[in-house]
Amino acid sequence: MTAASTHPDPSAGLPVCVLGLGLIGGSLLRTLHDAGRSAYGYNRSGETVAAATAAGYRASTDLAATLRQASADNAIVVLATPVTIIDDLLPAIVEHAANCLLTDVISVKQAVAESVARLAPGVRHVGGHPMAGTSQSGWTATDPDLFRDAMWMVTTEDHTDPDDWLAVAAIARSAGAFVVPAAAGAHDRAVAAISHLPHLTAAVTAAVGAGESDLALRLAAGSFRDGTRVAGSAPALQRAMLEANGIALLNVLSETIDRLIAARDELRDKGTVEIVVDDGHRARSAYQQIAGAAPLPITGVTVGEPGWAQELRRQAHQAKVWVG
Amino acid sequence: MTAASTHPDPSAGLPVCVLGLGLIGGSLLRTLHDAGRSAYGYNRSGETVAAATAAGYRASTDLAATLRQASADNAIVVLATPVTIIDDLLPAIVEHAANCLLTDVISVKQAVAESVARLAPGVRHVGGHPMAGTSQSGWTATDPDLFRDAMWMVTTEDHTDPDDWLAVAAIARSAGAFVVPAAAGAHDRAVAAISHLPHLTAAVTAAVGAGESDLALRLAAGSFRDGTRVAGSAPALQRAMLEANGIALLNVLSETIDRLIAARDELRDKGTVEIVVDDGHRARSAYQQIAGAAPLPITGVTVGEPGWAQELRRQAHQAKVWVG
Structure with a gap:
């Protein structure tokens, strides 16, 4: 029996706020919105925001206003910029949306975890990394099906909060991806x-x-x-x-x-x-x-029970995936 | 003005005898036969020959008989085996089909030219190399469209006979490929x-x-x-x-x-x-x-005129192709 069948997903209804609307962030905004979930985004480029808005998505160039909305909504905030940008964004998250659960879709996990620990130490954070992409970049390359059947790594440490983990894993599943639990270093x-x-x-x-x-x-x-x-x-x-x-x-x-x-x-x-x-x-x-082959599912572990993170990682090292 | 518009192709009607019916040789047999040209092949594997025959192509496991037929037909013989096999085939060609023009579709050109010079010194030979393939191999992977719009290198040395060159280039064109003239070493x-x-x-x-x-x-x-x-x-x-x-x-x-x-x-x-x-x-x-982009054609040279081979090579080094 897998986790989602016994554990209520605490965040199925929470809005998602995506910071950065390039290939990954833009595709995520689109797939969540298209699936009926409340989702909105920020991008510093007015051109990108105009294109997203014209396509029917909620987007803004105002970071502070977007984060204040996220705070009011208790949204999950997704860092979707290049890793070099996040040190500029984290202070704004602390200022305007410190109550929100934070995740990211950045391709390295230790560097992101260290930045969050240094610049946003009080913010709950569970990292993520969808293994999807093309050699194109930017909003014009976005595709709501980008994550369909892709692997989406979700950081799974011994100290990870199980409810936060489930909330981030649910975003990956909503996007059509399989969840691969791993420690940041192993990832x-x-x-x-x-x-x-x-x-x-x-x-x-x-x-x-x-x-x-x-x-x-x-x-x-x-x-x-x-x-x-x-x-x-x-x-x-x-x-x-x-x-x-x-x-x-x-x-x-x-x-x-x-x-x-x-x-x-x-x-x-x-x-x-x-x-x-x-x-x-x-x-x-x-x-x-x-x-x-179709990936084998992780079985026999309930997220939150003693040793859950270790057991998820152990099965992921056998190339199994979490399907909720 | 390109060559084929002024120079009669001396071998448009000559049959083609393909030795080796793997991915490249088998695909060549199929595309030539399907285009209405007389073509037949040899393979040492009875299984491959049975599959080719069942699909409506002429194929045999009898090397000597196949080469005697090629000799009687004045066919163009195509070496389409791995390079490691040709030293076994060349003596049979000398014995049974020394009158035939020989070409090959092997991925190296100096080693093949050296083998031909050593083991079949009296046989006319112009090398070739179609730049097409998949990670699959064998008759079951063959595809008559394999060479469509592919580049097909044809060995073009100062001493190359122009009629033989045109006959080999015509095979490449019949298969739907563009001809890239080059010296063996540069290739x-x-x-x-x-x-x-x-x-x-x-x-x-x-x-x-x-x-x-x-x-x-x-x-x-x-x-x-x-x-x-x-x-x-x-x-x-x-x-x-x-x-x-x-x-x-x-x-x-x-x-x-x-x-x-x-x-x-x-x-x-x-x-x-x-x-x-x-x-x-x-x-x-x-x-x-x-x-x-669509490849630019080689222009302003007639195959056989003084300096033709050098001029073809010069234009090919600018990434142009010969289209006949």
Whole structure:
């Protein structure tokens, strides 16, 4: 039996206030609004707010007024800006909406938790990270179906408040995503490996190809197109994401360099690429096995019972997901 | 004015004999046959031949009989096996079909040219390489539309016979592809950069991700899925392709390692990934500019006129294509 069938969701009716209406925040505002939930947003760009308003959504360029509304509504506030911006937003949240539960959709979790602890220590916060995106950015790229069947990591520490956790997990479920419970540190190491590192290997693969010749780019087909796609994402957004997870990224980057040096030595000294190709094929097969099947649900744990967070994390490390 | 409008294609009516009916060879047999051209094939696997025959194509497991038919037909013979197999096939071609024009669809060009010069020195040969594929292989993956709008490199050396060149280029055009003229060495350096290297970076990216945890693979989304796709190709085919282009691959692999080390040092010492991300973004933009627009045609050269091969190569280095 899973949690939601026995535990009332305390926030099903709470409004959601989204700060930042780019690809992720804008898509979240749209999917929640379209599902009938009260949702509104803030963006500093008048152009974005005008576009959102014209499309029938509630949005404003007035941060203080938006947060005062959130406070009056007891809304859940969602940080949906690049991580480099949140230190500017947190003091305003403390000033105008300190009573609200805070979550975020930012791709690193330790850096966000540290900023919240430093700048908004009295505010309840449960982090989140939807694993969805495109190489496009901004309101014009938003899509209410962006999160459909995506994985949405929700920070799950031993000290996490279970009601707050359920409220944040319910937002992910409302958006159509599966919930992946994890500690902030484990999340950051995982995304360094499967998201941040692929940005660097894509960037370097693109640079070597383009450096060869226009003939090479003319001959480029599927392997180059797919292997370099994320290098096309906005550089400022890539930098903000990768640099906020520097230590975990350094570790996987060093491992990547070691593996490529081993491949070069194998090719130079023995004329083969057997080990690197076989290792890569085995790894891709493991990924396809996990990604290709419907995710298995976490079972046998009720959020809030003793040891719930540890048990959710344990099952998530077996690639299971929480479905409420 | 382009070549085909003034130069009669001497081989429009010649049959085509395809040796090897995997993804590339099988797709070629299907597209030529479906277009009404006489085409037949050989494969050593009875299962593949039975599947091709059942689908209405002419195929045989008898190499000698197939080549004797090609000789009687004055067919163009296409080597469509992994490069590791051709040394076994070339003596049979010399024995049974030495009069036929030979081409190939193999992903390296210098190694093939050397094998032909060594084992079939009297046989006319113009190499080719269609830049198309999927991570699937074998007859069941074949698709007559595989080459539609793809780039098909045709070896273009100073000593290449113009009639033979036109006959091979006409096959590419019949399959729906654009023709990219290049010298074998330039081709091999280009595909090392934009095809073979991406296989290695995909393999290593996959291995690092899978090595982290099942949680990481569960969180993996678009950047990992696309960036590791080609690591799922059959390992034996990847090895045959990469190892036959070892020297060119070593060069781009070393450059890749140097760039990743520079990125690691930048991240460790300055906390940024600015240079690597900006370089990658610029490179991806250059690729998209070339790949995103309809290719410009090579103009002002007639195949066979003095200096034709050099002029075709010169324009191909500007990313132009030959359209006949």
